Amino acid sequence: MIRNFLRAAVVTLGLTAAPASAEAPFIVVQSTTSTQNSGLLDYILPGFEAETGIDVRVVAVGTGQAIRNAINGDGDVLLVHAKQAEEQFVTEGWGVERFDVMYNDFVLVGPKSDPAKVRGGTDIVAALAAVAGAEATFASRGDDSGTHKAEMRLWDTVDTDPTAASGTWYRETGSGMGATLNVASGMDAYTLTDRATWQSFGNQGNLEVLVQGDPRLFNQYGVILVNPEKHPRARAAAGQRFIDWLIGPDGQSAIASYKLDGQQLFFPNAD
Amino acid sequence: MQGFASEFSSAIALILNGDAELWAIVLLSLKVSIFAVLISAVIGMPVGAALAVARFPGRRMLIVLMNALMGFPPVVVGLLVYLMLSRSGPLGVLELLYTPTAMIIAQVVLVTPIVAALTRQVIEMLAEEYSEQLRSLGVSRLASVPVLLWDARLALVTALLAGFGRAIAEVGAVIIVGGNINHVTRVMTTTIALETSKGNLALALALGAILIGIAVAVNAMVSTLSLRAEREGLRHA
Numbered sequence: 001m002i003r004n005f006l007r008a009a010v011v012t013l014g015l016t017a018a019p020a021s022a023e024a025p026f027i028v029v030q031s032t033t034s035t036q037n038s039g040l041l042d043y044i045l046p047g048f049e050a051e052t053g054i055d056v057r058v059v060a061v062g063t064g065q066a067i068r069n070a071i072n073g074d075g076d077v078l079l080v081h082a083k084q085a086e087e088q089f090v091t092e093g094w095g096v097e098r099f100d101v102m103y104n105d106f107v108l109v110g111p112k113s114d115p116a117k118v119r120g121g122t123d124i125v126a127a128l129a130a131v132a133g134a135e136a137t138f139a140s141r142g143d144d145s146g147t148h149k150a151e152m153r154l155w156d157t158v159d160t161d162p163t164a165a166s167g168t169w170y171r172e173t174g175s176g177m178g179a180t181l182n183v184a185s186g187m188d189a190y191t192l193t194d195r196a197t198w199q200s201f202g203n204q205g206n207l208e209v210l211v212q213g214d215p216r217l218f219n220q221y222g223v224i225l226v227n228p229e230k231h232p233r234a235r236a237a238a239g240q241r242f243i244d245w246l247i248g249p250d251g252q253s254a255i256a257s258y259k260l261d262g263q264q265l266f267f268p269n270a271d
Numbered sequence: 272m273q274g275f276a277s278e279f280s281s282a283i284a285l286i287l288n289g290d291a292e293l294w295a296i297v298l299l300s301l302k303v304s305i306f307a308v309l310i311s312a313v314i315g316m317p318v319g320a321a322l323a324v325a326r327f328p329g330r331r332m333l334i335v336l337m338n339a340l341m342g343f344p345p346v347v348v349g350l351l352v353y354l355m356l357s358r359s360g361p362l363g364v365l366e367l368l369y370t371p372t373a374m375i376i377a378q379v380v381l382v383t384p385i386v387a388a389l390t391r392q393v394i395e396m397l398a399e400e401y402s403e404q405l406r407s408l409g410v411s412r413l414a415s416v417p418v419l420l421w422d423a424r425l426a427l428v429t430a431l432l433a434g435f436g437r438a439i440a441e442v443g444a445v446i447i448v449g450g451n452i453n454h455v456t457r458v459m460t461t462t463i464a465l466e467t468s469k470g471n472l473a474l475a476l477a478l479g480a481i482l483i484g485i486a487v488a489v490n491a492m493v494s495t496l497s498l499r500a501e502r503e504g505l506r507h508a
Contacts, residue, residue, distance in 0.1 A: 178468025
């Protein structure tokens with residue numbers, strides 16, 4: 001009886017648990033949590049999939065991890081937001097060419113009580129200096145993501161090394177944007193976030209946007225095809241079709257038409 | 272928190288109103304974990320039983336190692352399996368990364384030590400109890416393994432359930448090797464992690480409640496089955 005059960009289990013599970021790779025063509029896109037958590041990819045991808053029959057499988061992690069995964073060949077396309085690191089990825093030969101796709105901006109969110117008194121400012125550097133001066137709790141991604149890299153560049157401009165205060169007012173969560181926003185929400189901390197993730201975040205609690213509009217908060221997204229010369233098994237043809245679509249008129253207008261609560265989250269700017 | 276309670280109950284209602292996508296996720300969770308437990312049983316039970324009856328130098332150390340592996344951190348297992356299955360890893364040619372098969376492999380690594388260690392314990396006690404009889408029948412130690420396993424089958428169900436509990440509740444390994452890809456490798460735990468990161472805490476908690484419900488249902492089903500088997504066994508005896 002047990003043998004029969006096992007056999008039945010293997011048949012029912014085995015056939016269906018096998019990867020579906022054989023039937024439908026697909027690509028793996030290494031991307032960042034902001035493009036997924038904001039709902040953008042869920043909104044625009046069905047259009048591409050219907051047009052081409054190519055299934056787009058998105059692995060959403062921090063930019064740093066996405067780039068490392070792509071270097072290992074575990075993706076066909078890279079869609080992230082850390083221009084410097086992206087260009088290095090191409091220079092080192094891991095990627096074919098980098099294209100601008102879209103942009104949005106970072107915002108500084110913090111508790112409504114605003115202990116560092118930064119509300120309404122448009123100078124992010126002055127605001128961060130005020131947070132550090134007041135030793136107000138600040139939650140940092142601390143995970144080498146695009147947002148974390150942007151934050152560290154801004155601290156450089158402030159000429160403050162917040163990691164010296166790590167564990168006191170400066171808290172490195174080592175987690176994704178959503179997890180870090182949950183931390184900030186739970187302990188009334190300031191944090192730097194991309195606007196898309198913030199806008200779609202369900203647990204804003206006592207936090208609100210306090211500083212925005214500084215040109216230094218510009219957040220550019222780029223797309224790169226993983227180099228098939230480095231990884232011959234990369235699905236380069238299908239990956240290129242996706243990139244062509246994304247930076248072409250159809251993809252760009254799909255990005256522009258995605259709105260959450262009436263607000264546009266990403267602004268297409270491919271050449 | 273009042274808002275949270277109503278949010279939570281509306282999330283539960285939403286889920287129970289037959290959300291097809293959610294049930295596909297539940298089904299994939301069950302498939303991956305049940306499959307992983309079955310494979311772990313095939314590997315872990317003979318290994319555990321053999322360790323229980325065999326006598327060789329280094330046996331104690333192996334047992335200690337096996338017991339320690341029950342606490343192997345899932346993230347580390349996920350990382351190891353990722354490095355093996357990555358395109359630049361030794362098994363990259365198999366193209367298994369980001370598939371349900373990769374998740375099964377990771378869970379097998381996590382569950383097999385549990386099944387083996389618990390089997391070892393059960394069989395060791397049983398072997399002591401039966402040692403006289405087995406010796407008088409002239410059965411060698413290793414040859415007694417299948418008999419002992421069969422005799423201990425009801426106790427071993429608990430070992431499998433412990434393994435299933437570890438597999439179905441685990442997130443650290445499957446999110447690395449599965450990638451939490453929508454419609455492909457998204458399971459209950461990775462969905463909960465995703466909704467938490469979106470700040471949809473009520474929905475995440477509601478999904479957690481469903482997951483617990485499934486675990487209870489599976490355990491109840493198995494315990495009913497083994498109780499029935501036990502009664503039948505007594506009747507035949």
